[in-house]
Amino acid sequence: MLLFVGLGNPTPDSENNRHNVGFKIIDSINKKFSLSKQKPKFKGLLTTGNIGDEKVYAIKPLTFMNNSGICIRELIEYFKIDAADVIVFHDDLDVELGKIKTKFGGSNAGHNGIASIDKFIGKDYSRVRIGIGKPKNSIEVADYVLQNFNEDETVEIEKISKDITESLSILVEKKLDLFSSTVNNK
Numbered sequence: 001m002l003l004f005v006g007l008g009n010p011t012p013d014s015e016n017n018r019h020n021v022g023f024k025i026i027d028s029i030n031k032k033f034s035l036s037k038q039k040p041k042f043k044g045l046l047t048t049g050n051i052g053d054e055k056v057y058a059i060k061p062l063t064f065m066n067n068s069g070i071c072i073r074e075l076i077e078y079f080k081i082d083a084a085d086v087i088v089f090h091d092d093l094d095v096e097l098g099k100i101k102t103k104f105g106g107s108n109a110g111h112n113g114i115a116s117i118d119k120f121i122g123k124d125y126s127r128v129r130i131g132i133g134k135p136k137n138s139i140e141v142a143d144y145v146l147q148n149f150n151e152d153e154t155v156e157i158e159k160i161s162k163d164i165t166e167s168l169s170i171l172v173e174k175k176l177d178l179f180s181s182t183v184n185n186k
Helices: 018-032 065-079 112-121 141-145 151-166 168-172 176-184
Strands: 002-006 039-041 044-051 054-061 086-092 100-104 126-131
Touching (some): 002 018, 002 065, 018 086, 044 065, 054 065, 065 112, 086 112, 100 176, 126 151, 151 176
Parallel strands (some): 002 054, 002 086, 086 126
Antiparallel strands (some): 044 054, 100 126
């Protein structure tokens, strides 16, 4: 059993924010793999289904970014999912737009959603860091991540979403490095 988590903020005006790219990935996974209809459970929007032979849950926490861990802990305790079987999709300033990096454990690098998850379930889970790039002017980081993607960026995010879902069977097998190189070389 695996749990996919997409980080974002649940307000309608946040939908196309850079910070909500995790939600976009979960939406793409739900669509590509025909997961169940989203149901409000565990303080999030939950879907379930199978990817290959693997039972998968996917959730978009509705607790706002800074409290994402609350939702995740409730869900993994209820379904008895090990933290090592959690894969979190989130935005990352330190990764070039349209690229990804994967890692298991490690620092939250100042990402409040990741810090919240670390607090509630520990650090022993996988992360897919989706590049949103750094601000090109002197805008504050907090303002930058809460801005909507521009047209060119939206095209890049749609492409990376497609590349992620097309390569998801590799991620389901927890082959993080192979998944990263496959997605980034499409």
